[in-house]
Amino acid sequence: QVQLVESGGGVVQPGRSLRLSCAASGFTFSSYAMHWVRQAPVKGLEWVAVISTDGSYKFYADSVKGRFTISRDNSKNTLYLQMNSLRGEDTAVYYCAKDSSADYWGQGTLVTVSS
Amino acid sequence: DVVMTQSPLSLPVTLGQPASISCRSSQSLVHSDGSTYLNWFQQRPGQSPRRLIYNVSNRDSGVPDRFSGSGSGTDFTLKISRVEAEDVGVYYCMQGTHWPPWTFGQGTKVEIK
Numbered sequence: 001q002v003q004l005v006e007s008g009g010g011v012v013q014p015g016r017s018l019r020l021s022c023a024a025s026g027f028t029f030s031s032y033a034m035h036w037v038r039q040a041p042v043k044g045l046e047w048v049a050v051i052s053t054d055g056s057y058k059f060y061a062d063s064v065k066g067r068f069t070i071s072r073d074n075s076k077n078t079l080y081l082q083m084n085s086l087r088g089e090d091t092a093v094y095y096c097a098k099d100s101s102a103d104y105w106g107q108g109t110l111v112t113v114s115s
Numbered sequence: 116d117v118v119m120t121q122s123p124l125s126l127p128v129t130l131g132q133p134a135s136i137s138c139r140s141s142q143s144l145v146h147s148d149g150s151t152y153l154n155w156f157q158q159r160p161g162q163s164p165r166r167l168i169y170n171v172s173n174r175d176s177g178v179p180d181r182f183s184g185s186g187s188g189t190d191f192t193l194k195i196s197r198v199e200a201e202d203v204g205v206y207y208c209m210q211g212t213h214w215p216p217w218t219f220g221q222g223t224k225v226e227i228k
Contacts, residue, residue, distance in 0.1 A: 035217070045156075045164065045207055047217040059215035095163055100211055102154055103175070105163045 002026040002104045004096050009109030012086055022079040022096030022106055030054075030074035032099045036081050038092035039108070048094070049081065064090075086113045117141050117213045121206075121220035127228045134195040136223045138208035143188045145212070152211035155184055155193045158222075159204040167206075168193065195225075203227060 008020040022034070036048040049060045049070040058070050069082040079096050093108040118141040128134045144151045155168040166175050168184035171191060181196040195202055208220040 037217070044222045045209070045219040047215070047219070050215055061216055100214065101152075101166075101169055102156075102209060102211065102217070103166055103169070105165070107163050 002098065004098060004104055004106035006094060006096055006106045006109035009094065009111045011112045011114060013115050014087060014113055016086055017082070017084045018086065018111060020081040020083065020094055020109055020111070022081075024077045024079065024096075024098070027098070029072075029077040034070075034072060034079045034099075035097045035102070036070060036079075037095045037097055037105075038090075039095070040089070040092040043092075046092075050100075051079070083111070086111075088113050116216060117144070117210050117218050119208055119210055119218050119220040121208060121223050124221060124223055126223055126225045128195075128198045128225060129228050130200065131197050134198050134202075134225060136193045136206055136208075136225075138186075138191045138193070138220050140189045140191075140210055142213070144191075144210050145188065150212075151187065153184075153186070153191050154209045154211060155182075156207045156209060157202075157204050158207065159201075162204075164207065198225070198227070200227060 003025045005023045012018050035050045038048050051058050051070045067085045071080045091113045093110050095108045096106045098104040120139045122137045144153050151171050153171050156164040157167050158164045167178050172184045183194050185192050205222040205224050207222050
């Protein structure tokens with residue numbers, strides 16, 4: 001069955017960096033676009049970024065453009081989110097989601113930006 | 116970006132009674148390919164979102180048939196025919212027609228009276 005497992009979250013100081021990973025299994029990872037979506041505490045869902053099947057196109061939410069980088073390694077079935085210059089408002093649970101139809105989501109990893 | 120507006124934001128329901136959630140988009144969600152990419156998600160307390168409905172009215176595998184989706188253009192509805200205790204949570208609509216970005220409604224919290 002399809003599984004998406006995020007990791008890499010934690011507590012980080014403002015201005016520092018963190019890299020999230022999303023390990024995929026149960027489907028042909030290289031055939032699907034992948035997304036990151038986040039959810040701030042007690043808030044709604046906010047789309048963060050998308051990457052195409054081969055990584056040739058990437059799009060970002062305005063709120064993270066220039067600070068976050070989405071990437072993937074199809075040989076490892078893994079999606080990444082490099083987060084630089086972190087701010088308090090980046091505090092959230094980060095989910096990876098499969099395909100443009102958002103049919104499967106991971107369980108999320110919590111990122112807390114605090115001094 | 117397309118703005119998605121849900122109502123109500125809070126929905127107390129008696130067990131066994133129906134529930135209905137509205138979702139409106141700031142522009143038509145009909146894609147140039149003819150499809151309408153409007154999804155509904157359920158997020159139970161402490162869990163990640165789970166897709167219930169895709170392309171307006173198609174139920175995902177394993178989703179009880181008491182859940183149904185309808186609508187067209189800019190107006191969409193999620194209905195629960197008879198609410199059960201396991202339906203408690205927050206429900207989100209999401210458009211995937213005009214992306215990036217995906218945009219979500221604010222969420223509707225369903226609770227038992």
